[in-house]
Amino acid sequence: MLVSILIPLLFLGSFAFITSSRVTEEKTKLSGIETLRQMDGNLRFIIQDVENISLFLISQGDVQQYLSSASEDEKVRSRIVGMMMNLASSKKYITDISIVSRKFPTTMSTATLYDSNLPQQVDIRKVTDKMWTGVYQVKDYSGLKNVITFIRPLRSTHHYGDLGWLAISIDEKAISQYWSQPKLGEGRGQVALVNEEGLILSATEKDWLAKPLEELYPGLTREFSANLYGSMTYGEGANKQTMLHFREPSVGWMLIGMIPYDQYSAQNRYILLLTIAAVALAAMISVGLILFVAQRVTNPLRLLTRLLAKIDPDAPLPLFPTNSSDEIGKLGASYNMLGRHIEKLKAELIRNEARKKEADILALQAQINPHFLYNTLSSVHWIALMADEKRIADMVEALSDFLRISLNQGKEFYPVRQEIAHIQNYAQVQAIRFPDKFNIDFIIDDNLQDKYMLKLLLQPLVENALIHGIQKKEGAGAITVYLEQKDGMMCFLVLDDGIGMTEERLAAVRANLLPNANREQKEIRGSTSVSYGLRNVNERLILHYGPDAGIEIESRLHAGTRVSFSIPILEERDENHDS
Structure with missing residues (x-):
């Protein structure tokens, strides 16, 4: 008994631990991807906002007028600078907006920079299409800052000639705040923003800025799929990490998340301890139960066994x-x-x-x-x-x-569709005998047409409805045969709008159907063919399907009668169903 309990528990514990580890890892990956998706939403908003600001500035009338004129207009220049300063101050992540004229040596800027590493990134006067630079440092009155700059040519709205360049710089520190909220990997994960060249533009670790991703994680870039997002495992041993990526297709950047692999072990350690405790407790309980069974149960059971053997x-x-x-x-x-x-x-x-x-x-x-x-x-x-x-x-x-x-070749069961055809043939014969006296409708669940049932159950009920319900009524009547599936059973209903029965007659018919009713009383009550037909169907139902399969009858005088029963659904013919 002890072995039979411990072995399944050990297998169950191992299976639960392995499954929990996989589920925890998969859940962390999905959660991490969703976190990166939220971060990408904030990043996409900034990128789109910068694009919209640039489109607004290059199409602004004062900007076009100032850059297209033959000489510098100080009033227009002041208005442009004031407008750019208003735009920059309304966005906490914008550090500077600059316009470089192709003709004039003076650059319009919203910030006073003492030093800038932008020339090391790109020669702005050679830019022919919009682009984003890598991260670089600038120095202003508040000290050193890491920025990323969006540059696009500024062309005339009249003749599309080159007038200059527009540069909008984003503060890396401001956008990196999005990498910490929401937290990745319960706060233990790292996030890096990488451009198309594989250089890190922003990260939770500031030492990574401007470094190639391949320098920190060799071979990682080649492992990423071309899908919008994905995950992989990188490294071995203590350096093993789960790497997540989410692409920003508008600029070709990629958000990369790193989650330490030992985070899963810490979460699964609880499952391991719980499994060990459950196995130990089960072992102690099993020993106690074995002793109890041996002392209190075995001997009396031996006595009962000897008695049963005789x-x-x-x-x-x-x-x-x-x-x-x-x-x-x-x-x-x-x-x-x-x-x-x-x-x-x-x-x-x-x-x-x-x-x-x-x-x-x-x-x-x-x-x-x-x-x-x-x-x-x-x-x-x-x-x-x-x-x-x-x-x-x-x-x-x-x-x-x-x-x-x-006849059905002597077989007791056939498909529902054959029972329905049997009723239709009966109705056709009776329709010729009693023209325009009755209509018969069928409401059948198509999914039950090929299910098997005991034969000749519905025809006697339809015959009773016609002979004892419709024919005794003045004018034409209607009979409805209804079949539906409910709670795993086939539910049959035969409904007519004939003459119906009085309460006394209905009580007598119901009493006649009781399986334990006195036989002589049955013969007296069942002298009419209506009781005989119902009783025969009822007994066959109970004998083949059990006591719960008997028919139920409801009737009201001059309103009609309904007879119903329910039987199990049989998928195939089973002539030994009673066994």
Whole structure:
């Protein structure tokens, strides 16, 4: 017992630990990608905002006028600088906006820079298309700053000639604040922004700025997929990390997140300790249970075993003496109750077998008689056709199909669609006999058409509805056959708007269907064919599907009657269903 408990627990603990590790890692990756997505949203907003500001400035009338004029206009220049300063001061991440004229030596700028490393990045006068520089340092009145600059040519809106260049510088410190909120990897992860050349533009570690990513993580860039985002494992041992990337397609930059791999181990250590504690506790409980079973249960059970070994299959179970109220005493009492129940079941089985044989004989008679008529009706059908009596031929053909389905090669089960066809043939025969007296509608769930059911269950119900409901009513009536699937069962309903029944008559019919009703009382109550047909269907349902499958009847005088029952769904033919 101890081994049988410990081995599954060890396997379960190992499986839980491995699965937890994988789930934790995958969850951290997904969470990290989502964090990078939020960071990229903030970054995209800044990039788009800078683009919009640049478009606004290059199309501004004063800027176009100043750069297109033959000489510098100080008033226009002052207005332009004031406007740029207003734009720069409204954006906390913009450190400087500058306009370099192709003709004039003076540069319009919103900041006073004492020193700038921009010339080491790019010669602004050779820029022919918009671009972003790498990160570099500038020095102003507040000290050194790391900035990234967006540069684009400034052209005339009239003749598209080159007038100068526009440069908008972004403070790396301001945008790097987005890399810390929300936190990556519960605050233990690192984030870096890399441009198309693989140079780090911004990072949570300031020592990484302007360095190639390959210098810090050799071979990492080649491992990244071309997808918008992705993840991979980099490094070995203590330096093992999960690398996440998210691309910003508008400028070709890439956000890279690094999460230490030992973070997963710390989270999974709790699962490991819990598993060990569960196994140890299970071992102690198992030892105690084994001792208890050996001392308190085994000996009384041996006595019960010897008693059971002496059982005679043809005789009732011997009684077990119950002298205690503990578990063994309750087991002995249950054993005695089981013996009495078995005897009761034997008697009930004998009665049910007799009832089933009786019902099977009645069903067999219903099959044998139409079998003789089937061949005869086939001949009548051809004689009617040769005599050009189409109505007679149709009626005989429908009756012939009706009888053929009733036979069903002697098999008790067939598909639902065959039962529906059986009713349609019956209705066709009756429609010729009683023209314009009734209509029959079918509302059938198509998914149940090929499911199997006990044959000849619905036709007697439809016949009762027609003979005892519709025919006794003045004018035409309607019969509806409804089938739906509910809670794994096939639910049948036969509904008519015929004459209905009084409450006394309905009570008598219901009483006649009770399986334990006195046989003589049944014969008295069931003298009419309506009770016989319902009783026959009800008994076949109970015998083949169990006591819960009996029919239910509801009726109101001059309003109609509804008869319903539910049976299990059978996927295929099972002639030994009762077993």
